[in-house]
Amino acid sequence: MTREIKISINHLTKAFYHKKRRVTAFEDVSLQVEDGEFVCLVGPSGCGKTTLLRILADLEQPSAGEFHIRQTNSGKPLQSMIFQQNGIIPWMTVRENAAIGLTFRHSPAQLVKERVDYYLDKVGLLQFANHYPKELSGGMKQRVSIARAFANDPEILLMDEPFAALDEQNKFILQEELLNIWEETKKTVLFITHSIDEALMLSDRIILLSAQPGKIAGEMRVGLPRPRSMEQIRSDPQMAEMFVQIWNHLQSEVQGSRT
Numbered sequence: 001m002t003r004e005i006k007i008s009i010n011h012l013t014k015a016f017y018h019k020k021r022r023v024t025a026f027e028d029v030s031l032q033v034e035d036g037e038f039v040c041l042v043g044p045s046g047c048g049k050t051t052l053l054r055i056l057a058d059l060e061q062p063s064a065g066e067f068h069i070r071q072t073n074s075g076k077p078l079q080s081m082i083f084q085q086n087g088i089i090p091w092m093t094v095r096e097n098a099a100i101g102l103t104f105r106h107s108p109a110q111l112v113k114e115r116v117d118y119y120l121d122k123v124g125l126l127q128f129a130n131h132y133p134k135e136l137s138g139g140m141k142q143r144v145s146i147a148r149a150f151a152n153d154p155e156i157l158l159m160d161e162p163f164a165a166l167d168e169q170n171k172f173i174l175q176e177e178l179l180n181i182w183e184e185t186k187k188t189v190l191f192i193t194h195s196i197d198e199a200l201m202l203s204d205r206i207i208l209l210s211a212q213p214g215k216i217a218g219e220m221r222v223g224l225p226r227p228r229s230m231e232q233i234r235s236d237p238q239m240a241e242m243f244v245q246i247w248n249h250l251q252s253e254v255q256g257s258r259t
């Protein structure tokens, strides 16, 4: 059964101008993401992944092309973005941070409390609700960002290497927590990662981008049933083959861009 298209990106290009020099971050990118799909973007550094997400988050304007995010409920925000770090506000408590999107929209206090506490509980932070960010580890701070994004109940989620700064163990735990909440909410997710393992673990589909200016160089469906484990990713011959394909793609793009 085909699902409705949630994100439609058509011939999108973004160029920056710096001291009369033009840098084309990415060029002619077209991509359709289905409702509830988890899509990872993988590509060499500088190919415009963050810029693409920032455009979808309305933080940046495209130079050419257009995109559309299908809105099912006019009361919902279109998107929430989770960054690699620095996403939470130091002078607000965990609960206040997780509630930002909802309080900004003047949601009723009871609804804010219920929804925020629900997601803080999901990420194991309910007992830290009144703590401040300086009292939290890096992993706990990212959990606050995840709780905030899901509590905000956006149409789509944009995640820019949210676990890149974490150690392997914490990264793995947070990936599992994210997948548990995603399975429950079935949000449409666009997720940037440099980790091939992470892309195989999380994605329904992986989009490969070329070196700058980023273009879509290929895509792969990850057919492994969920829930997935790292042991499966490592032992499944098809996953091993995909790992090597993505690895080779990144190697050749990085080498090609240096010559």
Ligand SMILES: Nc1ncnc2c1ncn2[C@@H]1O[C@H](COP(=O)(O)OP(=O)(O)OP(=O)(O)O)[C@@H](O)[C@H]1O
Pocket: 016, 017, 018, 023, 024, 025, 043, 044, 045, 046, 047, 048, 049, 050, 051, 052, 212
């Ligand atoms: N505000 C800006 N002004 C000028 N150039 C910019 C700006 N933002 C990004 N760029 C340039 O656009 C290109 C793409 O940057 P972007 O951060 O989107 O790449 P990326 O694929 O996310 O990289 P990485 O994987 O290293 O995070 C880079 O060359 C970057 O220097």
